[in-house]
Amino acid sequence: MKKRFVTTTVATAAIAATALATIATSGAQAAPSTSGAGSDRATAAVAAARAHGSSFGLDGDQGLSSRSVATDKDGTTHVRFDRTFKGLPVVGGDLVVHTDAAGGWKGVNAASNSVRVGSTTPTVAAATAAATAARAVDYTVSTSKPTLAVYAMSTPARLVWKTQVDGVGAHGEPAGTAVFVDARSGAVVDQWATEINDAGTGNSLYLGTVTVQTTASAGQWQMIDATRGNARTEDGNNGSTSSTTGTLFTDADNVWGSGTTSNRQSAAVDADFGVGATWDFYKNTFGRNGIKNDGKGARSLVHVGTNWVNASWSDTCFCMRYGDGDGVSYGPLVSLDVAGHEMTHGVTSATAGLAYRRESGGLNESTSDVMGTMVEFTANTAGDPGDYLIGERFSLKTPQKPLRWMDKPSTDGASADCWSKTVGSLDVHYSSGVGNHAFYLLSEGSGAKSLNGYSYNSPTCNGSTVAGIGHDAAAAIWYRALTTYWTSSTNYAGARAGMLSAAKDLYGATSTQYAATAAAWSAVNVN
Structure with missing residues (x-):
């Protein structure tokens, strides 16, 4: 009987775990602390940071709020902090304090050493900042919400209205941008996307019309899902069934495929959606952050081989390969399961x-x-x-x-x-x-x-x-x-x-x- 398989190849090399935080002087892997011990270590890190604050601009007007705590096997601890200035959040004020097993100072990595502003009183009204921020984006705005903050991503630090502008993009996808409006001059200081990729429309082979997560780049969209570890979907160009790379799918209008095999994007839509659905299943059901639980997305290669009735996984390339089927008994093997x-x-x-x-x-x-x-x-x-x-x-x-x-x-x-x-x-x-x-x-x-x-x-x-x-x-x-x-x-x-x-x-x-x-x-x- 002819065998019809779904196969796998497994690498024998060990996959190294990703450390939560490391410093140059320590080769030990960091691991999450328990909540109680983490609280104690954060307290010790705050004391160490205060004692050495002059080296990175920390003074009595600033507060520290711990975001995460990681501890190496040798007791070295890395505490990530967010910073405030006179009660205002500091954008670009984050830092990581490193202490030894006894709580002694080992160093700091600070995003900025200059977070002080002359005044925390704005001269630009919040409503004005909201309107300015809304004009700075290129999608339909639903809300524009300003809050006072200190912007320390560049020197000198500035008092800003950090304005979250949310809305809907051209293809119905959710859109969001943080726009920083100088609270004293009214100028836009900086902005960046908070919805880091776009929701495209995919016309799949097996699922009808679905939403696929893509990334905008250089005036086009790429089939890269930044919300799921930068998972990529590529065209294998009907090359070898052992291929490890292909051609990244791109599109001019973020509408992908036609729902038929005559359009090579159609199979890519199914594969891309399947990767997202699998990621979400493991994340939402078991709290697993990607295949290796390290936040890394996989590569999918569609249109692999010629009349290949098969699909495979390889640990070596951290990729999936999907055949097009034989066109007689089976179509492309890009189904959800x-x-x-x-x-x-x-x-x-x-x-x-x-x-x-x-x-x-x-x-x-x-x-x-x-x-x-x-x-x-x-x-x-x-x-x-x-x-x-x-x-x-x-x-x-x-x-x-x-x-x-x-x-x-x-x-x-x-x-x-x-x-x-x-x-x-x-x-x-x-x-x-x-x-x-x-x-x-x-x-x-x-x-x-x-x-x-x-x-x-x-x-x-x-x-x-x-x-x-x-x-x-x-x-x-x-x-x-x-x-x-x-x-x-x-x-x-x-x-x-x-x-x-x-x-x-x-x-x-x-x-x-x-x-x-x-x-x-x-x-x-x-x-």
Whole structure:
């Protein structure tokens, strides 16, 4: 049988964690402090800063408010402060104070050493500043709200009306700018965008018309999402399936694609939206800030290969690759669940590191199917509502022929519904059926049901009847097991044990969720 996969490549090199703050004299990695210890360290940093304030212009008219505290393994502490002058916030007055384990002074990084102004009394009225700021932007203004501040981004410091101007851009996207109006002369001192990218209109292949986050640059828009770690979407130009870079998509009017494959931007819209939906799922559901939890967005390459019925993730290039399909059975593989699937390979690599072989490899693939499915459910789009099928949207057959079915994985003719001693010898995309089946049963239960236009009829391998707990709870248990209990060699028995530990942590050992987790794994012969 011809295999139709969603594949992954995993780099063996370690990914270094990002330090919250470091200084040149310390090579130790910084880590967040606990709230109580952080408060004590901030207090010590304030005392140290006061004692050495002359070196960076800190005097009795200025106040410090801690924004964050990070501590290295050797006890070196880095406290980031915002500064005030006679009670007014100082724009460009922020600083980082570095102290040793005993609270002793190690140095400071200050954005500005000159924050003093001669007077904090404005001669320009707030209403005048609001009107001036509104005229300084090129979009429809809804609100223009001035507050007094000290502007210290350049010398000398000035008293300004820091005016937040919000409104709507030419394509209906939210727009915002901080405009700094000199509170004594009325001149515009500076301004910058607070909505750092634009909401473009995307005409996708599978989702209809959607909003995509893009970045304005040099009179055009780039498919770079600054709100999600500068994730990029590029044209692979039908080059090698191992390509690591492509041509960044750009557009003159921020309206992308036509909803058809004749426009190369259309597939890019789906991929870009899928990246955003996956980022939002992990961020909003688990508090995870990007694939590696480091705030970094990934690169997506669409139109990779020729008639390639596949998609892949690579840790090496931190990128996703999407084929165009064969044009007969499958179209471009840029659906929501595949985007979620591919990015989840990166999450798995950064957490459990499930080895891509035998049962751990099947569990790796299953994890990507599980979370890709959750991306569909949480995005809740009209064009692709949540379901337990993988890749159904790019099927060109009637009726649809997905890549995989989670309720009964063997429907594809090759995947395993139930665990057996030989399941580890299957290709990992087929051994993933055991985990997919367990997740479906835990979410929805056994037997027949309909959901969002699809009919399911999930059997059990032991003849039991399983009641589901809903996909949200099932995914929460799965994610905690992945990030807390599973390791690189976890097999399906270990997956069950880890999820029982996770269910106990989240809901208690006597909970319905705990019992359902045990029942779902037993129902696929994992005991």
